[in-house]
Amino acid sequence: MRRRDAWWLAWPLLAALLLLLGYPIVYALRLAFTDPLTGASPQLVNFSQLARDPLFWQALRNNALLPLASVALELVTALALALFLSQRFRGRAGLRAIVILPFALPEIVVLAMMRYIFVPRGYANAALAALGVSPLDWLRPGSALAWATVVLVDAWHVTPVVFLILLAALAGIPEEIGEAAQLDGAGPLARLWRITLPLLKPALVAALLLRGVDALRIFATPLVLTGVEGVPVLSSYAYHQWADYGNDALAAAAATVLALLSVTLSVPLLRLRAEDA
Amino acid sequence: MRRAAAIAIAGAMLSCAVLLPLALILKQAVTPDAESFAWPPTWLPRQPTLDNFRALLGSAELPYGLRLSVAVALLTVLSTLTLTVSAAWAAARVSPVGRRLDAVLVVVRVFPSLALAVPMAVLFVRFGLYNNPAGIGLWIAHTLVALPFAFFVLRNAFRRIPVELEEAAQLDGATRFGAVWRVTLPLARPSLAAAALLVFLVSWDEFAYALLLQVTNRPLPPLLYYFSAFGYPGMASAVAAIMLVPALAIIAVLAPAIRAGGLSGSGR
Numbered sequence: 254m255r256r257r258d259a260w261w262l263a264w265p266l267l268a269a270l271l272l273l274l275g276y277p278i279v280y281a282l283r284l285a286f287t288d289p290l291t292g293a294s295p296q297l298v299n300f301s302q303l304a305r306d307p308l309f310w311q312a313l314r315n316n317a318l319l320p321l322a323s324v325a326l327e328l329v330t331a332l333a334l335a336l337f338l339s340q341r342f343r344g345r346a347g348l349r350a351i352v353i354l355p356f357a358l359p360e361i362v363v364l365a366m367m368r369y370i371f372v373p374r375g376y377a378n379a380a381l382a383a384l385g386v387s388p389l390d391w392l393r394p395g396s397a398l399a400w401a402t403v404v405l406v407d408a409w410h411v412t413p414v415v416f417l418i419l420l421a422a423l424a425g426i427p428e429e430i431g432e433a434a435q436l437d438g439a440g441p442l443a444r445l446w447r448i449t450l451p452l453l454k455p456a457l458v459a460a461l462l463l464r465g466v467d468a469l470r471i472f473a474t475p476l477v478l479t480g481v482e483g484v485p486v487l488s489s490y491a492y493h494q495w496a497d498y499g500n501d502a503l504a505a506a507a508a509t510v511l512a513l514l515s516v517t518l519s520v521p522l523l524r525l526r527a528e529d530a
Numbered sequence: 531m532r533r534a535a536a537i538a539i540a541g542a543m544l545s546c547a548v549l550l551p552l553a554l555i556l557k558q559a560v561t562p563d564a565e566s567f568a569w570p571p572t573w574l575p576r577q578p579t580l581d582n583f584r585a586l587l588g589s590a591e592l593p594y595g596l597r598l599s600v601a602v603a604l605l606t607v608l609s610t611l612t613l614t615v616s617a618a619w620a621a622a623r624v625s626p627v628g629r630r631l632d633a634v635l636v637v638v639r640v641f642p643s644l645a646l647a648v649p650m651a652v653l654f655v656r657f658g659l660y661n662n663p664a665g666i667g668l669w670i671a672h673t674l675v676a677l678p679f680a681f682f683v684l685r686n687a688f689r690r691i692p693v694e695l696e697e698a699a700q701l702d703g704a705t706r707f708g709a710v711w712r713v714t715l716p717l718a719r720p721s722l723a724a725a726a727l728l729v730f731l732v733s734w735d736e737f738a739y740a741l742l743l744q745v746t747n748r749p750l751p752p753l754l755y756y757f758s759a760f761g762y763p764g765m766a767s768a769v770a771a772i773m774l775v776p777a778l779a780i781i782a783v784l785a786p787a788i789r790a791g792g793l794s795g796s797g798r
Binding site for chain 2: 256263265267273280344348360467470492505
């Protein structure tokens with residue numbers, strides 16, 4: 254089949270993308286670069302207003318650091334789980350299903366559930382009280398603990414994705430390699446460090462990039478758990494400006510910053526996929 | 531023996547970490563609000579009740595939200611499969627086209643929802659689709675969200691069907707379209723079903739666009755958020771339980787495909 258015919262077959266999809274993705278992006282850029290008072294364009298007033306808002310800088314910082322912490326936690330946890338659940342033992346299939354379960358749950362169900370656990374009079378503090386430990390204010394706006402709770406909840410929900418990638422990669426490593434190293438006197442740690450991890454590297458990089466870009470989208474977790482100003486991120490900041498202040502232009506400017514970050518970080522992901530294809 | 535004990539302990543801790551939160555929200559769904567507000571909270575319902583579900587069914591919000599969620603999800607399945615099937619086939623058969631489309635749809639897949647939901651909301655206000663009672667605006671947004679999922683599932687499916695089968699049908703006198711229609715598509719039927727289920731799930735679960743675009747005419751995810759934010763733990767948990775039924779059923783049906791990697795690249 255000729256290439257031109259193939260593109261012709263892709264046009265319904267491309268037209269839909271142009272309309273549903275392209276048009277809103279162009280419209281957002283126009284909003285972001287237009288002075289809402291005078292209608293003059295292109296102007297940078299919205300961005301200079303963003304730069305003067307301390308909440309925006311907090312959101313930007315969190316939007317960089319939260320994904321880092323969350324993806325790091327996911328990689329370590331998923332690796333440990335994958336190593337554990339690639340051993341042979343009875344009940345392994347059931348345990349694997351349980352480990353994957355969080356990702357089968359709708360995001361809002363997870364978040365509502367976690368909110369009831371971490372609110373001051375919630376189940377986490379009830380468990381602490383039962384152990385005789387004084388309660389913690391898990392979700393106090395602006396606190397380091399609230400930040401950590403957001404990371405923990407986010408990781409709880411999406412670690413299964415990373416786990417599945419690493420489990421598949423582990424299954425692809427021939428057992429003979431490890432056995433040969435064992436015969437040569439390599440202990441379990443040396444085998445993990447010298448053999449398993451280097452062989453897992455492509456899968457680890459793939460998981461890191463995929464989750465890294467995905468994690469930038471973080472929105473509902475901090476919003477539902479801590480509210481708009483508790484642990485602000487760019488998405489919840491844009492939502493706040495639009496929903497609570499009706500400030501379309503400022504929301505669009507924040508959205509532009511977020512989209513720019515996301516597209517920039519997608520480049521290595523696309524490179525990697527192009528090499529695989 | 532020590533290994534078996536270590537495995538049993540690790541397994542029990544893992545199961546607890548995953549299943550306990552889930553058990554707690556199901557417990558809250560059958561617990562009266564007065565008991566859910568008590569301190570210290572109970573771990574098992576003292577007076578199990580179906581009152582929360584009764585209150586939901588008697589309200590205007592739940593029947594409407596359920597209908598809206600199902601309608602938008604079904605419409606999204608229809609629009610997404612229609613838009614992706616021919617492009618996915620072209621991407622599977624002609625690799626330069628496949629590579630470009632792959633890159634475009636990865637970007638769509640990872641593009642931040644809020645960066646699009648804000649301009650969409652502003653546009654929909656202008657076009658009268660904002661907070662649309664039939665969820666037309668949300669349907670449009672969910673179509674965009676679901677396109678990459680459907681595309682990757684279908685492209686992987688077409689790749690696994692040998693092109694030789696189409697060529698053989700053409701040698702027997704079928705047109706190219708006839709070959710795809712009568713040979714490839716029937717063989718891809720299980721994957722089409724998998725894509726439809728996955729897209730339904732994506733729309734059913736989606737929260738961000740639903741929150742922005744349907745402020746008062748809410749489908750289930752924002753309705754759950756609303757109940758939980760405004761202090762109705764019983765009704766919020768009951769909506770969560772209702773949402774879980776199709777979500778878990780679909781994942782159970784798709785599990786073999788997920789394990790086989792047929793849904794890989796879709797992020798699920």
